[in-house]
Amino acid sequence: MKHIITNNFEETQKLGEHFAQQLRGGEVVALYGNLGSGKTTFMQGLAHGLGIKRDIISPTFIIMRTYEIKEKGKSVKGEVLKNLYHVDLYRIESEDDVESLGLLEPLNQPENIVAIEWPDKIENILPEKRIDIYFEYLEGDKRQITIG
Numbered sequence: 001m002k003h004i005i006t007n008n009f010e011e012t013q014k015l016g017e018h019f020a021q022q023l024r025g026g027e028v029v030a031l032y033g034n035l036g037s038g039k040t041t042f043m044q045g046l047a048h049g050l051g052i053k054r055d056i057i058s059p060t061f062i063i064m065r066t067y068e069i070k071e072k073g074k075s076v077k078g079e080v081l082k083n084l085y086h087v088d089l090y091r092i093e094s095e096d097d098v099e100s101l102g103l104l105e106p107l108n109q110p111e112n113i114v115a116i117e118w119p120d121k122i123e124n125i126l127p128e129k130r131i132d133i134y135f136e137y138l139e140g141d142k143r144q145i146t147i148g
């Protein structure tokens, strides 16, 4: 467990960007924490760290956004990273919705990275092999981020 305190949104983006460097493909990243705790802000940095130039907007209303990764030669076992899936389950009512929407199909494919906000909503069907990150609101612009 690593606890980090960030003092403003830029520091949280930087942390996401730095975290992206350890991703090799096939990871599932679960982002826990209340509204406004910094999950999407972290994702902006993470996407940037993967070489994604598009703006990262919260997928709250559409549940999932797909970003193509065209990173400078980022590859594992000869496989080039293909897509970053950014999922936001805030509006999901049940695990059945997630299954019927096919939201979990990109999981655990070696060429994809899947990051999920509000993963607690599907705790029974979340893959066990994943990286958990917890976001906590401290006072003002401070956030505590725990990478498990």
Ligand code: ADP
Residues within 6 Å of the ligand: 006, 007, 008, 009, 010, 011, 012, 033, 034, 035, 036, 037, 038, 039, 040, 041, 042, 058, 117, 135, 140, 141, 142, 143
């Ligand atoms: P979430 O996705 O968890 O609901 P967002 O990342 O969308 O949260 O929103 C976080 C909000 O808090 C943004 O408006 C951001 O600018 C602001 N903010 C202030 N300080 C921080 C910080 N240290 N880390 C992340 N966001 C911060």
Ligand code: MG
Residues within 6 Å of the ligand: 039, 040, 058, 088, 117
């Ligand atoms: Mg969000």
